[in-house]
Amino acid sequence: MKKFTFRGGTHLHEHKDTAQKSTERLPEPQTVSIPLSQHIGVHAKPVVGKGDYVKVGQVIGTVETGLGCPVHASVSGVVQEIVTRYNAVGTPIQNIIIENDGNHEMFEGIKPWSKPLDETTAEEVISLVREAGISGLGGATFPTYAKLQSAIGKADRVIVNCAECEPYITANHRLLLERGDTVISGMEVVMRALNIPEGILAVEDNKMDAVAHLQSRLEKRHQLGRKDDIRICVMKTKYPQGDERQLVYALTGKEIPAGKLPADVGCLILNAETTAAISRAFWRGLPLVSRIVTVAGDCVKEPKNVRAPLGASCRDLIAFCGGLTKVPKKMISGGPMMGYAQWDPDAPIAKTTSAVLLFSEEYDRINTLHTACIHCGMCVSHCPMHLMPNYLVQHAKARNYEQAQKLNVMSCVECGTCSYNCPAGVEIVQYIRVAKNAIRNAAKKN
Amino acid sequence: MNEERKPSECPAPAADAAEAKTGMPDLLTVSPSPHARRGVTTSHLMRDVMIALVPATVWGVYLFGVRAALVVLVSILSCVAFELLTEIILKRTVTIADCSAALTGLLLGLNLSASVPFYVPVIGSAFAIIVVKQLFGGIGKNIMNPALAARVFLVLTWTNGMTAFPAAYDRSFDAVSSATPLAALKVGNLPAESLLDLFLGRQGGSIGEISALMLLIGGVYLLARRVITWHIPAAYLGTVAILSFLFPAAGVDRLPYMVASLCSGGLVLGAFFMATDYVTSPVTKVGRLIYGLGCGLITVFIRRFGGYSEGVSFAILIMNALVWYLDMLTKPRVYGTERRKKKAKEGGAKQ
Incomplete structure (x- = not known):
């Protein structure tokens, strides 16, 4: 099998300890603190007030003009207060704090898209993705609807980025194994709506079990008479293979010119979990209210992949993973290579939080030399x-x-x-x- | 969390019970990414180079006796001592733990004849560490290889002792002379030793330069550990090999002349251990090839036409001076920028 790769880069110590563990759902947290800005662009404005009762999937913050998408409640319960908190990079951001009633009551407005996929236009899918509050879940923090918009008429290839080249993180790996069909159907939605003829699932060769699973799902799909326009490309495990520039080069041999976007060389790149979120938004009408987070690092007792509602505190996730075995020195949101060191152990899980990693003094010693x-x-x-x-x-x-x-x-x-x-x-x-x-x-x- | 550090408008931290349960510290450390490192440090690399030099050192000691070991030891110890002293006097961070001074000492010792008086390695070490290394700013800042610069300094100031070597197996230094294989090559003859002797290292010369085999073992170790890349040694040895094969001395067979040129003098030691010194060699692959090529050319020219029979030290020092230019000349094309040819074409069209 031909393996795709790029020039430069390095093989990291992988530490993918959680690759063989099924994703577990976080028990309903007592409260969630939902930031009104979770991606590049305009901050949302709250549309609920203190004391209001909200349900899962209900819009609690909106963006009227500019780059941005609405924010939804991730649990059902009463809005406790709206406060300003500093996020990981020190920007003050309004947070809506909801006291969870634990009933997980769904918002009545949630229903699947009314038209069949073939009759849906690109504009309709883009507005649907925007209303579902979907932004890049890989850490790039770009609202997905804007990305789709910029790709109309330019992209002739959808690349779903399942490289997951950062150490420790296995959230996408588990997603591919457990919800491979959802990812594929999300690709299908984007490809039909934007009239893109080719789809590529780009997976690193440290996830061959996911490759085999996806292959069997694609074959099944083909047997059912669907178009055979999605293929899997296996890439060498090398960092930073998941960077869109390296991804495009590895798969197409083209370089994205400095200051340009993947769309300029005909590629639309989506993260695997983002693609799954698009599928859920289209087929079930579900907005983005939860995500898979890898909780790992040398201080965590039982490293796990956790599906957590947005706004749950890192502390809740750590407690769910059996707590800490050592005193951590750093808490990283995202991967160890590009993630942000957090100062607040109660920091909420946002759309960009692909992992919560806890590292001890011992692990970090090499960084201080x-x-x-x-x-x-x-x-x-x-x-x-x-x-x-x-x-x-x-x-x-x-x-x-x-x-x-x-x-x-x-x-x-x-x-x-x-x-x-x-x-x-x-x-x-x-x-x-x-x-x-x-x-x-x-x-x-x- | 520390209350004072927390912005006042933020909600109070969670209950203390949860704190105790999760074992969070009072303050978490915030630092820029990346938060991971390979874990290979400067001292690991320096240690690897020293390990790679063990076979050649052992062979030198076997051939020239205990005194060879003492010369090397004096050289290492005085380099470390001078590094420590200068750094204390100049109030710099003491860096003897990174093993770079010890490596300089080892290389300097291996470049000396086993018969030199003990003050020679001490003076050489002082020159290498104080003048070439510390006065230029310490590790990473020197523009020339300290061990080689010291060797050249000693050759210029103490020529007789530096160019007279004991013969192989001469452990009591009865016949110290400058009649080395290199000297024979210089006057257009093949050395008296067989080519196998030259390759295995049964010849006279500096302590560490005589056995091509032992040095190759060390070189392969460095390549396998990815401490060095193949570019410099290959370009350097390749250039010398091709030139001596194409232009042998009059009346001498090409092949033996080439092998003798490669296996005598400090060529293999220089190509694997001196020319590859990080601080004084280029960082780009193409730059390294050109640098190796330059070293090879100058070595052959000095050996053939120069006043000295050995040209390795001068060749490497001259190329050391060109490193910055070679790096800038061979900048890799940055991803996403236009290829040079295309750019020139477009530029031409615009004009």
Whole structure:
């Protein structure tokens, strides 16, 4: 079998401890705290007040103009209060706190789409995806409806990103094994509605069981007389294979020009769980109110994949996984390579939280060793964007941002491959971020 | 959570009972991504290079006796001591634990004749560590390979002792002379030793440079551990091999001349262990190939036309000076940017 891959990148220590464990549903939490902004774009405005009774799937926040989509209640219960909390990156965001009555009462407005798929237009699917509050669940935090909109007439290929190249996270892996059909039917919805002739399920070769399962579902589908327009592409396990730029290169041999989108080279890339959410929104009318979260790390007693309602606290998930065995030093939302270190153990699960990882002092020790760059070139040979991170650091340190720009610093995707491999423990990505910010700010001033 | 750090408008933290149950600390550490590392550090790499040099060192000691071991030991210890001293005096972070000074000492020792007086490695170490390394800013900042620069310094200041070597198995240094295989090549003759002797290392020379076999074992170890890439040694040895095969000395067979050129002097040691020094070699693959090629060319030119019979040290030091230019010249094309040819074409069209 041909395996697809890209140039550069690195094989990480995988730690996929939860790959063989079925996803478990989080018991109803006492309260949920739902942030009114969970993706890039405009913050939603609350449309419920303190004391209102809300049901699962009911809209509690809306966006009237601009990039954004509505926010739904993930449990049924009474709105306790609306407060401002800081999210992981320090932005103050309104949160609606709902006291859960535990009845899981569904909102009456939820019903499947009224027309058959073949008669549904692209605009209708896009508005449906927007109303369901679907945004990229892989961590890219882009509202999915906007992505679909930008792909109309441009994309001739849907790529469902099941690479899951970050260590520890197995949420997509479990989803493919347990809900493979939902992912495939989500692809079908997008392909029919946007009139896209080809679909690719892109899976890394550390998930061959998922590949076999998907293959059998596709064969079944073919036997039932459906169009044979979806195929599976197996990719080498290498980080950052799940980055859309590397994904497009591996599968099509094309590069996305700097500053352009996958749609510009004819590709529409969706995360596996996002695709499943589109399927649920179309066939069952369900808005996005829960997601699968991998809870792992060396401090967690029983690492698991948990389906949690949005707004549940990280603390609830940790308790459900048997609690902690060691005192954690860091709590990461997302993967260890690109995730954010959280300061609040009560931080709510948002649409972007693919994992909650808890790492001890012991695990983190290697991160605190910082010595001088020895010019070994590991960052250069592993950079998936083919940059020269060592020279970028030199220029950033000297605040010589012009030189850094000449070396294409803005092309950096901040995947962290350079820092991961650096024997000197230089915070390469952080220096690059400083340079990028300085360049952006200077451009804004002019 | 620490109350003071928490924004006032945020809700109060959860009950203490839950706190105790989950074992959360008072404060979590916030830091930028990535939060994972491979775990291979500078000292691991330096240690690997030292391990790779063990076979060659053992062979040198076997051939030239205990004194060879003492020369190497003095060299290592004085390098570490000078590094410690300078760093204390200059109030820098002490970096002797990263093994880089010890490696410099080992390489310097291996580049010396076993018959040198003990003050020679001490002076060489002082030059390598204080002048070449620390005065340029310490590890990672030096523009030349410290061990090689020290060797050249010693050759220039103490020429006789540095170019006189005991013969193989001469453990009492009865016949210290400069009649090494290289000297024979210099005057256009094949060395007296058989090619097998040259390859196995039954010849006179510096402690660590004599056995191509032992050095190759170490080189393969470095390649297997991915401490170095193949580009520099392959380009370096390849260039020397091709040039000496194409242009043998008058009246000498090509093949034996090529093998003798490869296996005598410090070529293999230089190609695997000195030219590949991270700090003073390029970071790009193409840059490394050009760098190796340059080292090979200069080595052959000095050996053939220069005043010295050995050109490896000078060749590598000269190429060291070009590293930054080679890196900039061979920048990889960044993903998503236009290919150079295409860009030139479009630029031309616009004008």
